[in-house]
């Protein structure tokens with residue numbers, strides 16, 4: 030018997046993917062794979078090495094030379110995901126505004142995607158995973174037993190991000206944040222390589238008026254129907 034099914038969760042920034050993916054993974058005791066964190070790690074390294082964001086060749090080389098590992102640590106009763114890049118914990122650094130502003134450029138480079146998609150497939154090889162991103166259902170795990178495409182209005186998504194940042198003590202202009210999210214979605218959806226797109230066999234869930242719990246419960250129900258065992 031395998032270790033469980035594969036669940037692909039795609040959608041734009043702020044649609045609630047990571048919170049929901051984490052909750053679903055916990056429920057089934059599956060591994061949660063945050064693919065956005067991997068693109069962020071390569072972006073951080075590019076910034077540290079002052080690699081121009083339009084140098085696709087250098088960015089590809091960098092992605093191929095970077096060791097990225099997702100590590101789970103138990104802390105205060107929670108399993109926390111830590112992102113390890115070349116042996117260093119970069120979990121906080123990859124969430125900086127600087128990284129957020131450049132990550133779309135790095136993730137649009139074909140060679141970077143080839144390197145990271147391979148790594149993501151290796152991680153998901155044995156099943157029992159919840160993977161979130163933009164191209165999981167379409168490219169990374171086309172045979173996933175369950176594919177979900179999460180959306181929410183731009184207003185709602187920017188409100189969620191704003192609250193998330195505020196909770197961390199970071200105050201930003203709500204209008205600027207909305208504009209940033211809108212731009213990133215547009216860029217991620219219109220790039221040539223593996224754009225953000227709903228897979229034909231993915232189930233669309235609009236989370237604008239739903240709570241995290243409601244969405245999580247719905248996905249758990251769907252996953253059980255597709256062979257996931259609680």
Ligand code: DC
Nearest residue numbers: 064065066068132133136162163164
């Ligand atoms: O989910 P996130 O905001 O951490 O993702 C950061 C960026 O990485 C996002 O702007 C698009 C890109 N990304 C991608 O191109 N493909 C993925 N599978 C995951 C993220």
